[in-house]
Amino acid sequence: MIDILDSFKSNEIANECRNAGNKFYCERNFFDALVKYNESLCYAVIDSEAVGLAYANRSAVYFEMKLFDKCLKNIELAKANNYPKKNFHILDKRSQKCNELKAYSNDQERFLENPFDFVKLSYNENSRLPFVVENLELKQNDIFGRYILAKQDFNVGDILAIEEPYFKILKSDSRYDSCQETNKYQRCAVCLKDNLLDLISCSTCSSTMYCSQECLKYAEKNFHNYECAIIMILLKSGIMQMAMRVFFQSLNIFDGSISELEQFLNNCKKSSTSVYDFDFSDANEKIRAKNCLLSAYNLTRNDEDSQNESPQKLFMLHPVLAEMWKSHTKFITNFISRILKIGDSNFHGICGWSIQKHKNVEPEMVGIGCYPFISLINHACVPNVNRIYAEGKMFLLVERPIMKGEQLFDCYRTTFFTQSKNERQAILFESYSFHCQCEACIKNYPLFHALKSFDKKLLKYAKKCKNDVRKLETDEAKKKFYEYCAIIQEQYFNHFPSSEIVLFQECLQQCISIIIKPKLLFP
């Protein structure tokens, strides 16, 4: 059973974690050392020596990693946070060495590339939705519900949207596939970035860290004011954690007034409200928050299987929430139940790349997010766009040519060349209650091994590219990305589906992974 008290500070645990970190440090396992030092920092009682010791030990790792600015910053933090004065000379010596070496080396900086220097919208932005290109429009029909239509031709490699979720949570629950229990000590609870593990702790609980004072203040204002006291239970509550986050953030838009939140939602009952009804270029934070709430609250949901878990137990753990529950039981029950139903078909797992060397091979699950624009895109087993995550944002990459008047389709779970039509139809119906009628399902496209080839020489080249692509350096991957886009664009109209095109599409995805992956890795 999870104990709510487990989430509070304890110098005994802080010391244990620091000792465990020291063992990793001696083995030069710097990643695990930093994770343990972060855990130690999180458990350390505010204003105690344990806080300073955790920062000091982190500075030692950054020194070894030649991350001199981070080392110096952590030395300052150690000194400002009760590191024993009698040992200041150790930090002063490290600081001096750091400054000497720093003058000769800016080696590490070249690894800190921002993926969004490469990943940019390919066309003018929509003036009201600055994260989406302008020549797309929202439509609706009986088969698909809402859908997104292209108002111009788009080419392979184009980027049509870069969406950042307003509602998102960091997951630290290993019951989820590839999600690490220690994520809470590896990533910022607000922006989900790792900041090379240079995180600061919540001053009250022992399970929440941030990459900056800005993120810490944002959390305290927007959700952590409620979450802090019940964080251990929330972290283990599965998708309920996300529903509760949406509730807390929504409540804080109205400065904690549940009556105002209820009234606001009652006044905006129009069920078809989508991102296209709002102006997201408005810089006013409150207006943006209300727009995000309404565009998430009106995402499609399947009301058929109605019974969801009640959040009552969670509300009873917190005096302010317990009062709210008593006065607004029906509203809260309906709100949480609606978010859970919306989540079933709309929330996306957020993937990220570990900065630990041996774990940087496959993306890991980092969190859950709500992306109200990307959620308007329907499924096809033969998609024309691909959803890709980088630094908590999701971008839409065109992976086969899209003609003016065509609908955008992404792939929810099943692609035509890896699963048979029957399998795909069963999975989609069970998870989303629709019968897929995409071109792959109607024309019964073959599985990969049965796909036709149209040019033996090109097929040989595609296989070689597929083999070599993982080993590319970032600059080579950027060049190859454009080469593969051009091949797919040129061959698509006469030769899709074919082995060559599917292989080049896979190469394209690999190139993007190489471009967006962190380069500075910890042993």
Ligand SMILES: C[S@@+](CC[C@H](N)C(=O)[O-])C[C@H]1O[C@@H](n2cnc3c(N)ncnc32)[C@H](O)[C@@H]1O
């Ligand atoms: C993420 S939403 C997509 C946008 C949705 N059409 C809307 O109106 O908001 C997912 C839901 O859209 C519908 N959907 C998605 N792909 C579909 C398809 N290929 N055929 C029919 N319905 C589809 C299903 O109801 C599914 O649960």
